[in-house]
Amino acid sequence: CGVFGIYGNPQAGAITALGLHALQHRGQEAAGIVSFDGGRFHLQHTLGLVGDHFSSEAIIAKLKGASAIGHVRYATTGDTSIRNVQPLYADFEFGGFALAHNGNLTNAQTLRRQLVRRGCLFQSSTDTEVIVHLMATARGGSPVDRLIEAVRQVEGAFSLVALTSKEVIGVRDALGVRPLVLGRLGDTHILASETCAFDIVGAEYVRDVEPGEMIVIDGDGVHSLRPFQPQQRRLCIFEYIYFARPDSVMEGTSVYEARQRIGRELAREAGVPADVIVPVPDSGVPAALGYAQEAGVPFDLGIIRNHYVGRTFIEPTDQIRHLGVKLKHNANRAMIEGKRVVLVDDSIVRGTTSKKIVEMVRAAGAKEVHMRISSPPTSHPCFYGIDTPEQGKLLAHRMTVEQMRDFIQADSLAFISLDGLYRAMGEEKRDPANLGYCDACFTGDYPIPLTDALENPPVE
Ligand code: 5GP
Ligand code: SF4
Ligand code: MG
Numbered sequence: 001c002g003v004f005g006i007y008g009n010p011q012a013g014a015i016t017a018l019g020l021h022a023l024q025h026r027g028q029e030a031a032g033i034v035s036f037d038g039g040r041f042h043l044q045h046t047l048g049l050v051g052d053h054f055s056s057e058a059i060i061a062k063l064k065g066a067s068a069i070g071h072v073r074y075a076t077t078g079d080t081s082i083r084n085v086q087p088l089y090a091d092f093e094f095g096g097f098a099l100a101h102n103g104n105l106t107n108a109q110t111l112r113r114q115l116v117r118r119g120c121l122f123q124s125s126t127d128t129e130v131i132v133h134l135m136a137t138a139r140g141g142s143p144v145d146r147l148i149e150a151v152r153q154v155e156g157a158f159s160l161v162a163l164t165s166k167e168v169i170g171v172r173d174a175l176g177v178r179p180l181v182l183g184r185l186g187d188t189h190i191l192a193s194e195t196c197a198f199d200i201v202g203a204e205y206v207r208d209v210e211p212g213e214m215i216v217i218d219g220d221g222v223h224s225l226r227p228f229q230p231q232q233r234r235l236c237i238f239e240y241i242y243f244a245r246p247d248s249v250m251e252g253t254s255v256y257e258a259r260q261r262i263g264r265e266l267a268r269e270a271g272v273p274a275d276v277i278v279p280v281p282d283s284g285v286p287a288a289l290g291y292a293q294e295a296g297v298p299f300d301l302g303i304i305r306n307h308y309v310g311r312t313f314i315e316p317t318d319q320i321r322h323l324g325v326k327l328k329h330n331a332n333r334a335m336i337e338g339k340r341v342v343l344v345d346d347s348i349v350r351g352t353t354s355k356k357i358v359e360m361v362r363a364a365g366a367k368e369v370h371m372r373i374s375s376p377p378t379s380h381p382c383f384y385g386i387d388t389p390e391q392g393k394l395l396a397h398r399m400t401v402e403q404m405r406d407f408i409q410a411d412s413l414a415f416i417s418l419d420g421l422y423r424a425m426g427e428e429k430r431d432p433a434n435l436g437y438c439d440a441c442f443t444g445d446y447p448i449p450l451t452d453a454l455e456n457p458p459v460e
Pocket of ligand 1: 242280347350387
């Protein structure tokens with residue numbers, strides 16, 4: 001998901017809509033904005049894309065006020081229905097409160113059962129609503145105190161943006177698994193999942209919200225609170241590999257440059273004689289460029305992507321996913337025929353994409369097809385806000401690399417090593433005693449307890 005918040009700008013509603021548009025890649029299922037005009041809160045929620053609803057002047061005009069928060073959603077918990085669209089909104093004794101969440105809570109079901117026993121009535125099936133009820137049952141008075149009390153009880157990954165009648169609040173979980181950045185537009189402040197949401201409105205990137213930090217933006221400016229004990233930071237490494245937009249900067253590192261360096265490492269680790277390096281667009285492009293630069297082999301667009309189809313993995317059923325892959329990519333025969341082709345993609349999840357693409361490139365006359373992947377094998381599901389399927393559906397959980405190569409019918413298959421990935425991130429190697437990132441989907445080393453999953457193990 002993607003979150004955005006702005007305080008103290010008369011165009012808050014319109015700016016939030018633009019910010020969400022820039023964050024669209026983080027969730028295409030639903031979008032919502034809540035604004036506050038000094039007296040009243042205004043809510044707009046929609047299923048579908050930001051532009052389909054929030055490009056209307058009439059809708060933006062309804063989002064009155066100088067502060068607003070917004071959310072783009074792709075479901076990791078809860079179904080796709082309008083009641084699950086964020087920001088969530090609730091009326092408290094202190095007034096209205098809106099909340100937008102990127103991430104996934106790992107003890108939400110456990111807390112929810114306790115809250116329901118205490119009489120709380122849940123309106124949605126999202127994990128995020130637990131935070132609202134924890135605030136309602138908190139002892140503290142002010143919204144900030146209540147929110148602190150609530151977030152201290154939840155486990156998991158969260159970057160939250162909240163709106164009250166007095167302030168806009170941002171919080172990152174103690175490990176900072178999901179990103180959140182602070183920006184400035186004139187003398188007003190902005191919070192967003194990624195810096196690309198600042199660029200679209202001409203705002204300036206100030207800094208990342210620190211892991212475990214709470215930022216409160218009000219009439220006096222920006223205040224920093226520390227509700228959690230300091231811990232080792234563990235930003236999701238997959239943000240750099242795939243999820244974030246390449247023109248964003250996270251923790252001072254350009255996502256594009258990180259991807260390019262991963263591609264270079266991949267060429268060093270797993271180079272193979274070839275005539276052309278071809279990215280699987282769009283996600284494979286920066287890594288393929290890095291690979292081609294390092295290998296000294298021409299880079300060409302041997303696969304063309306149709307931009308009017310959403311990200312394959314967000315589509316709901318296996319049948320549609322198959323269809324989606326065919327709709328999405330086409331081989332560019334002129335760049336492929338008679339050549340030894342290296343294909344570069346960011347990840348293999350179920351293996352559907354790779355299998356189709358290899359077949360397509362062969363049918364277009366490639367002499368050899370080698371697949372190179374800019375992440376280590378995805379062997380474990382993510383419980384922190386990236387929508388991977390259950391473990392049994394992960395190709396790398398069921399198969400060795402050689403079996404995977406056979407499954408996708410490539411002449412060779414290689415993944416970047418874990419150490420290579422960390423080298424691309426500027427470290428010497430993956431140091432288990434001092435990990436700066438979450439890499440659990442590649443290692444099974446989950447940095448935050450999986451309380452719900454341990455209580456209700458998934459049936460495979
Ligand atoms: P597959 O077809 O192997 O299931 O999915 C791999 C493709 O989905 C890659 O092209 C990759 O860009 C994209 N993808 C990246 N991240 C994820 C993710 O977290 N989950 C899923 N299911 N697909 C992803
Ligand atoms: Fe990111 Fe993987 Fe960790 Fe999930 S498990 S937060 S995708 S690194
Ligand atoms: Mg892809």
